[in-house]
Amino acid sequence: MKIVNRFFDDVCVLDLSIRNDHRGSMRVTFSQSEISRIPVDFQIAEQRIYTIPDAGTFFGIHFQDTAHPQAKLVSVIQGEGIDYVVDLRPDSATFRQWKAVLLNGIAPQAVYIPAGFGHAFLSTKDNTIQLFAVNEQFVDGCMRRIHYLDEDIGLQLPVSNPVLSDADRAAPTLAQIMSR
Numbered sequence: 001m002k003i004v005n006r007f008f009d010d011v012c013v014l015d016l017s018i019r020n021d022h023r024g025s026m027r028v029t030f031s032q033s034e035i036s037r038i039p040v041d042f043q044i045a046e047q048r049i050y051t052i053p054d055a056g057t058f059f060g061i062h063f064q065d066t067a068h069p070q071a072k073l074v075s076v077i078q079g080e081g082i083d084y085v086v087d088l089r090p091d092s093a094t095f096r097q098w099k100a101v102l103l104n105g106i107a108p109q110a111v112y113i114p115a116g117f118g119h120a121f122l123s124t125k126d127n128t129i130q131l132f133a134v135n136e137q138f139v140d141g142c143m144r145r146i147h148y149l150d151e152d153i154g155l156q157l158p159v160s161n162p163v164l165s166d167a168d169r170a171a172p173t174l175a176q177i178m179s180r
Contacts, residue, residue, distance in 0.1 A: 061155070079104065085099050
């Protein structure tokens with residue numbers, strides 16, 4: 001594991017170790033010893049696999065509130081998608097700014113997203129499989145969503161009509177969340 005890109009100071013794009021031979025390939029998606037050698041404090045508390053049958057499916061913008069914040073490590077093991085990271089730290093100079101990283105099942109990369117950032121994902125190919133790890137357990141009632149069309153964030157998707165959950169479609173804006 002090595003950092004190949006860094007933005008918002010703490011968000012890292014990581015190259016993952018891979019080995020190929022005539023039988024196929026083996027990818028190390030997480031190694032505690034490797035990640036501890038780079039300046040990232042992350043231990044997996046929960047790991048999920050998302051199977052996304054259709055291109056244009058959108059998840060997000062999601063985050064856990066400050067009572068139970070989560071850092072995330074996201075990669076794609078099949079297909080392709082755009083991983084979006086939104087700075088939700090009110091005291092940050094980059095508050096409300098976002099960056100996007102293209103992840104796919106061919107190039108072994110992952111995005112490390114520390115607590116304090118929102119996360120969203122758009123599948124760009126059919127049959128995409130995303131591997132998603134968090135450093136803290138999900139706490140029911142602490143998960144928050146921000147509407148993906150929030151003008152204060154200005155997220156840009158390469159599709160005009162993404163497949164959304166009802167909860168993402170009805171999500172509030174960041175201003176609405178902050179005024180509560």
